[in-house]
Amino acid sequence: MNKDWKKLKQSANGIPMNESLIPYILEVxxxxxxxxxxxxxxxxxxxxxxxxxxxxxxxxxxxxxxxxFINRVGWALSSLYIASLVERPKRGVYKITDDGISMLNKHGDTLTKRMLEELPAFINYKKELAIRNARTGNKAPIPETEQEEVKIEVESLVTNQNNEVAIELLDKVRQVDPSFFEKLVVDLLVAMGYSGKNGDAKVTNRSNDGGIDGIINQDPLGTSTVYIQAKRYMEANTVGRPAIQSFYGALAGVNADRGVFITTSGFSSGAQEFAKNQGIVLIDGIKLTELMMQYGVGIEIAKVYKQFRIDNDYFENEL
Structure with a gap:
């Protein structure tokens, strides 16, 4: 491994580029x-x-x-995390993975970001990021002024960064215990206001839930109730039509006319078609984390930036 920082790829100000730092993070x-x-x-x-x-x-x-430089170390570390060459056992703490050790042994200081981007974890990340950017409309229009150009660039950057946080959030949700996931989705629907002013929400007893994982009574008498099924699946485990039909049967068993099926993966076209015809709301993994971020469940605000503009109304009163 090279130990001379001057041999690394640098920007015009002489600071090593974040890509050049990738193999050295694994090394240390x-x-x-x-x-x-x-x-x-x-x-x-x-x-x-x-x-x-x-x-x-x-x-x-x-x-x-x-x-x-410190910021560039952060970007390089983020790329390694996306590629699953490092993991985060807890907040702010990192550990190299077996794949990380393998890539370091194989490539040494010739390891590049392009190599990371060819790994399955990075490819899946880019696919999900593209879907999220499409859903949030993160496409920069053509600016007409320099001020608009800066505004568009900043807004696009913030949206893209939030989408990256959402991807990490979904990965974290997929790792939690199933019982915690059921509590999470109930907390989310409560945060969205589904429990009403005087209603209540609860996770059902796992040993006898009858296919119902959570119940939200939207009024004190329970005359308006939302039933929930929550499935914590990995990305490749798509929810099919049979699972939705089973949930529909569970709803019929309690004479319910409203149900929400939430998963960390996705739904097949057959599942979507059946749910639509039966009035069942489906929330996939991407939509789940969008809602978690919108309603502040499992996330916190990192920074708030102010953008100023001229108050032209103030100057109209000038004498």
């Missing part, structure tokens, strides 16, 4: 221990002997930020 965590982002940053800096004069270069408009 190859022992398999769980380490924080800060530890990884320090190890990469020490391994490549990057001087403070490079590490301390800041973005001109963000003098209080961690700096461009």
């Amino acid at each position: 965590i190859k022992d398999g221990e769980e380490v924080t982002n800060r530890v990884i940053q320090k190890r990469v800096i020490d391994y490549l002997q990057i001087p403070d004069s490079i590490v301390n270069i800041k973005y001109p408009n963000y003098p209080d930020s961690d700096g461009i």
